[in-house]
Amino acid sequence: MSDSNYRQNNNKLYKNILDSIYNGVLVINCEGTIIFFNEGAENILQIKQEKAIEKKINEVMPYSTLLKRLEEGTDYLGERIKIGEKEIMSNQSLIENDGKIIGAVSVFQDISHIQKHLEWNQMLADILRASYDGIYITDANGYTVYVNEGYEKITGLKGFEVIGKHMEDLVKAGYISESVSLLALKEKKTKTIMQKIEKTGKEVIVTGNPIFDSKGNITQVVTNVRDITELSYYKKELEKEHEKTIKFSSEVDRLRSIKNAKAKAIGKSKAFNKTMEIISRIANTNSTVLLTGESGTGKEVFAKMLHEISNRKDKPYIRVNCGAIPESLIESELFGYESGSFTGALKKGKAGYFELAHEGTILLDEISEIPFHLQVKILRVLQEKEVNRIGSDTPRQINVRVIASTNKDLKKLADENRFRDDLFYRLNVIPIKIPPLRDRKEDILPLTLHFLDKYNNKHGLNKTISREVLDLFYNYDWPGNVRELENTIERLILLSEKELVKLHDVPLELKNALEGKDSNEFKSLKDEVRKYEIRLIKQAIQNSSSLSDAARKLNIDRTTLSKKMGKYSLK
Secondary structure: OOHHHHHHHHHHHHHHHHHHOOOEEEEEEOOOEEEEEOHHHHHHHOOOHHHOOOOEHHHHOOOOOHHHHHHHOOOEEEEEEEEOOEEEEEEEEEEEEOOEEEEEEEEEEEOHHHHHHHHHHHHHHHHHHHOOOEEEEEEOOOEEEEEOHHHHHHHOOOHHHHOOOEHHHHHHOOOEOOOHHHHHHHHOOOEEEEEEEOOOOEEEEEEEEEEEOOOOOEEEEEEEEEEOOOOOHHHHHHHHHHHHHHHHOOOHHHHHHHHHHHHHOOOOOHHHHHHHHHHHHHOOOOOOEEEEOOOOOOHHHHHHHHHHOOOOOOOOEEEEEOOOOOOOOHHHHHHEEOOOOOOOOOOOOEEOHHHHOOOOEEEEEOHHHOOHHHHHHHHHHHHHOEEOOEOOOOOEEOOOEEEEEEOOOHHHHHHOOOOOHHHHHHHOOEEEEOOOHHHOHHHHHHHHHHHHHHHHHHHOOOOEEOHHHHHHHHHOOOOOHHHHHHHHHHHHHHHOOOOEEOHHHOOHHHHHHHHOOOOOOOOOHHHHHHHHHHHHHHHHHHOOOOHHHHHHHHOOOHHHHHHHHHHOOOO
């Protein structure tokens, strides 16, 4: 092979090599004429090779500074040039032969996508740094990789104290009381807990959200930390009082009952704790209990709790809704009947609710709805501890703990001769009034978290509630009490479009009620009466088995109730 052919083949090989690389390569001679322009340069600059080769560089690329390098006799690394929407980074070097400069070469690449990535990373870092809430990120193994300034302010912990450390070590060292990151890693789903930061004593709501890759493996856990110290102020005070109670109490069984009761209850307010104390104190007695309070306050929940922490917990618990049983059936349902007592009676007879509750507890819910002529039979059960089935003269001895509940004023009904005086006083041995939710604001947050977990699990969702919604919940009066709160949370979880429930998801009536709470604006008596009437009708319908039952509770006839429901478009 001749030298010319050899050089020609080599030149072709070098050109193919330079054309195959991603970066652009451009070479000029000392006169500024482009003598080499690879395919990478063509793709980046969008200039065809045939329009660049043998052309002056300042004609093809007026923005190029390669001629300047020739004039100055210097190399230049990392020059950035803006070409349209592209940003080009160029390294420019002089070409020497036998100590003489014979040209210059520019090797460059498009860094637009790198710059955008850096800008996005910077923007994300700025957002995380500016977040009022704390952000805490761990890797798939539970090691801390990032905390923002919000977390440092809330917890008093600096990044260098926790970054690189395992969550188990931080818990053992007393930095935090519990790790939601470890819970999220273990259960592979979003978890929310209330947590105490030992260093500052602050109470926070912590939500750990696992991040999955395309194969379903957890890559990180991103934890959101919200300061609820202000909402937890009363909780801390109550915990101090509770500690004093434990310290000075010597009744081991009573303490055990309190502990068991609190394990099943949701609440931390002073009013709630007082109610729990009374229930714990009387749990193992046989005294009759009268639970009073507004509709929706959870009287049945407290009644069942009283049974479950008593020495009757392994025996029957029978709940009777006295307002839901037709008047013609209530006697046979409560006291039972013998064979042949009336048309349609079972051949073997039937035990009533009192007999079924033998050795256990019976809850007479809505006791005010018991017909007046049957109240004397209830009195006999309480006094004599025996029942007579319909059609029988033989009394049956029973051992039953009776709990009655009502949202009515029984004393007032007794004064109006609508309830027996002697039965009222026999029921009122241990009266317990369940306070409305508006009088125990400190219970709203733990109840909210409880119902949030309950309905997330029920419906297979991972919704969380924003701080603004929690504030609204705290300030709203909840006329429907705990039942209204529970129904509202289930509604929000199901109807909110995004994972985070925000203020615009909250029912309009809640926001309107809150906005009008402190308003001094004069309101029409007619409008206010209309609103109050609608609310009473809704409550009666929700807590009744039929329209007739609801009408009886409102002390109007069924026809009047139907007309009012049509007037207000109520279903």
